[in-house]
Amino acid sequence: MTISRRNFCKKSLLIAGGLAIPLSALELFDPKRLLAEKNDGNKTRWVFLVDTHKCVGCGFCVKGCKVENEIPYDANVTRTWVERYVVTKDGTTHIDSPKGARDGFPTSSIDIGHGKFQEIRDEEIDKAFFVPKLCNQCDNPPCVQVCPVGATYQTADGVVLVDRKWCIGCGYCIMGCPYGVRFFHPVHHVAEKCNFCYHRITKGMQTACVDTCAFGARRVGNLKDPDDPVTKIIMTERVNVLKEEYGTKPQVFYLGLTKEVK
Amino acid sequence: MVHGEIWTLKEFFTYPNEYIYWTIQIVMYPFMTGLVAGAFVLSSLYHVFGVKQLKGIARFSLVFSFALLPVAMMPLMLHLQKPLRGIEVMLTPHFTSAIAAFGIVFSTYGMIVASELWFVYRKHFVESALALKAIEQRTPGQQFSYLLFSALTLGAYDIGHEAQESDERAVKKLAAAGIPVACFLHGYAGFIFGSVKANALWMTPLMPVIFICSAVVSGIALCILTYIITMEIRKFLAARKRQEYPELPSPEELKSAEANVVAMTARYLLMFMVAAITLELLDLVFRGYTAVKSWDILRSVIYERDFVSIFVVQYGLGNVVPFILFLLPGLTIKRAVLGTSLVLLGVFMMRWNVVIGGQAFSSSFSGFMHYSMPIWPETWETFREGLFGALMVVLVPFGLFWLLNKVMPVFKETH
Numbered sequence: 001m002t003i004s005r006r007n008f009c010k011k012s013l014l015i016a017g018g019l020a021i022p023l024s025a026l027e028l029f030d031p032k033r034l035l036a037e038k039n040d041g042n043k044t045r046w047v048f049l050v051d052t053h054k055c056v057g058c059g060f061c062v063k064g065c066k067v068e069n070e071i072p073y074d075a076n077v078t079r080t081w082v083e084r085y086v087v088t089k090d091g092t093t094h095i096d097s098p099k100g101a102r103d104g105f106p107t108s109s110i111d112i113g114h115g116k117f118q119e120i121r122d123e124e125i126d127k128a129f130f131v132p133k134l135c136n137q138c139d140n141p142p143c144v145q146v147c148p149v150g151a152t153y154q155t156a157d158g159v160v161l162v163d164r165k166w167c168i169g170c171g172y173c174i175m176g177c178p179y180g181v182r183f184f185h186p187v188h189h190v191a192e193k194c195n196f197c198y199h200r201i202t203k204g205m206q207t208a209c210v211d212t213c214a215f216g217a218r219r220v221g222n223l224k225d226p227d228d229p230v231t232k233i234i235m236t237e238r239v240n241v242l243k244e245e246y247g248t249k250p251q252v253f254y255l256g257l258t259k260e261v262k
Numbered sequence: 263m264v265h266g267e268i269w270t271l272k273e274f275f276t277y278p279n280e281y282i283y284w285t286i287q288i289v290m291y292p293f294m295t296g297l298v299a300g301a302f303v304l305s306s307l308y309h310v311f312g313v314k315q316l317k318g319i320a321r322f323s324l325v326f327s328f329a330l331l332p333v334a335m336m337p338l339m340l341h342l343q344k345p346l347r348g349i350e351v352m353l354t355p356h357f358t359s360a361i362a363a364f365g366i367v368f369s370t371y372g373m374i375v376a377s378e379l380w381f382v383y384r385k386h387f388v389e390s391a392l393a394l395k396a397i398e399q400r401t402p403g404q405q406f407s408y409l410l411f412s413a414l415t416l417g418a419y420d421i422g423h424e425a426q427e428s429d430e431r432a433v434k435k436l437a438a439a440g441i442p443v444a445c446f447l448h449g450y451a452g453f454i455f456g457s458v459k460a461n462a463l464w465m466t467p468l469m470p471v472i473f474i475c476s477a478v479v480s481g482i483a484l485c486i487l488t489y490i491i492t493m494e495i496r497k498f499l500a501a502r503k504r505q506e507y508p509e510l511p512s513p514e515e516l517k518s519a520e521a522n523v524v525a526m527t528a529r530y531l532l533m534f535m536v537a538a539i540t541l542e543l544l545d546l547v548f549r550g551y552t553a554v555k556s557w558d559i560l561r562s563v564i565y566e567r568d569f570v571s572i573f574v575v576q577y578g579l580g581n582v583v584p585f586i587l588f589l590l591p592g593l594t595i596k597r598a599v600l601g602t603s604l605v606l607l608g609v610f611m612m613r614w615n616v617v618i619g620g621q622a623f624s625s626s627f628s629g630f631m632h633y634s635m636p637i638w639p640e641t642w643e644t645f646r647e648g649l650f651g652a653l654m655v656v657l658v659p660f661g662l663f664w665l666l667n668k669v670m671p672v673f674k675e676t677h
Contacts, residue, residue: 075263076264076267076278077264077278077279094275095274095626095628113272113629114271114273146457147356147359148351148355148361149351149356166347167343168351169347170338170342171284172359176459180278182279183281184343186264189265262275
């Protein structure tokens with residue numbers, strides 16, 4: 001076979017061009033650069049701020065969450081809930097959260113399980129308060145670590161999500177969460193949890209629980225934005241997180257958290 | 263009804279979403295894998311370390327280990343909320359999870375046992391295939407057996423002296439490779455629990471080692487027990503068939519062989535029992551001595567709520583009583599049956615007390631949960647995660663063993 005000069009030049013250029021494409025891909029996917037971009041380029045880290053002083057235990061947030069996120073209303077599981085703490089003069093802490101406080105706290109007696117209630121007289125009480133709970137969207141989420149199929153994962157803006165189409169329902173993530181925020185969805189039969197209403201916050205809206213809270217006890221914000229009012233409070237006031245000892249780096253910050261809170 | 267709600271009784275404060283999510287099937291999973299690993303280690307004691315006394319039970323425990331293998335997976339499948347997606351663990355393993363290694367460890371181990379069995383039974387496959395080939399007019403049954411055995415030979419028909427010697431070398435190598443893999447298979451089941459930092463009872467680096475030791479204990483106990491049962495059946499059959507086939511061993515011969523094997527194996531059982539109990543007690547003492555934040559609730563679970571199942575059933579009936587039974591001189595078969603059954607009960611209770619006990623308290627450390635196991639299966643869910651589902655898992659390996667024994671006879675001289 002003979003080859004003309006013109007053909008030779010044409011084919012050489014073609015080969016060089018063909019090689020250049022995959023080589024440029026190596027440049028495009030430089031892992032170091034990608035990592036740097038991930039660290040610096042990300043402009044959002046969703047966080048939550050709970051002001052326990054403002055919570056009155058009405059349970060509207062739980063109601064709003066159940067409706068918004070289609071968690072069957074009467075099922076005894078919930079993405080968010082409110083706990084009531086009653087510390088009596090003898091130093092005992094009484095805690096309850098009947099139905100996750102979906103209907104608030106209709107009675108002043110403490111729910112102690114098995115359908116029993118404990119009456120506490122007002123004069124015995126030293127202090128009493130409410131603590132709303134939700135997923136902490138940990139920076140080091142144990143649920144993501146233990147998922148055997150990668151069905152639960154963390155987004156770049158810090159929220160931990162569950163892929164309902166991929167979860168096998170082994171329950172390892174439920175076991176791995178120290179905060180008890182996970183459960184099996186009664187309809188979809190896969191792991192379920194609070195995701196800060198990801199479908200809302202990514203469109204510039206508030207979470208359902210923030211919108212339904214009439215007292216401003218719940219706020220969602222972006223920690224990467226120094227002008228965000230939530231960020232300002234977290235940076236300047238004395239906030240605390242739950243169960244720091246597990247090394248999960250929780251991102252739900254609390255104002256007015258005391259040692260009694262579990 | 264929410265998953266878990268039907269069998270969970272809550273007391274005092276528990277988080278609203280907390281239920282007993284890991285139930286009887288997750289008790290069965292480490293129990294069954296433990297039996298697999300233990301049976302294999304027992305057979306390896308003969309194949310690798312040349313413990314001659316265990317020759318009688320080595321082949322038996324290898325086949326039994328293989329019969330147990332698929333059953334180790336069954337409880338996991340029964341427990342999954344989406345069992346049809348179980349294969350995803352193999353397809354998209356997420357390697358930061360301890361469970362993700364399951365597919366790899368399990369299949370490696372399965373392949374090792376299968377190839378070891380092939381080398382052990384190669385001679386038998388070849389002989390059976392050749393014998394069936396010689397028959398001119400084969401019945402459909404014989405034709406099936408012929409095809410099966412010729413397939414099992416994998417085309418290697420050489421059973422000369424040299425070939426057999428190289429078979430033995432291969433068995434030895436595979437058995438040696440199998441021991442760490444068997445230990446890993448089960449140690450990693452312990453790691454699944456031991457690495458859950460959210461669970462105060464589970465989280466201890468001792469968990470994998472405790473699991474391995476109790477696995478070997480349960481595996482040996484089950485092998486002794488099943489061995490005794492099969493020997494009793496053989497004695498019964500031998501007494502009947504001896505008129506027809508005088509070359510068969512007499513019931514007396516079988517009896518003395520049986521007593522010898524049982525006594526020898528029981529010694530190894532005791533050794534591993536000592537190791538297992540030492541580690542378990544070390545864990546308990548250490549928790550009490552260090553008394554970290556979780557100790558208050560753990561103490562009330564261990565010493566009050568679960569006292570009977572931990573100290574009476576697990577340690578008392580499952581460890582102390584069989585220990586005495588085996589140590590008393592002049593071990594009889596009846597005593598061995600009682601002892602090994604109690605050991606199996608003890609190991610089962612240990613799994614129960616770890617899995618269910620670990621969920622007996624809320625992670626708020628302020629409340630308790632009680633698991634009431636569903637007995638009568640009213641729904642598919644109460645079958646899967648109830649008594650009958652567990653019984654199914656227990657019975658399947660014996661059926662598989664019966665089938666495997668047709669192809670790979672554990673006792674060669676049986677008719």
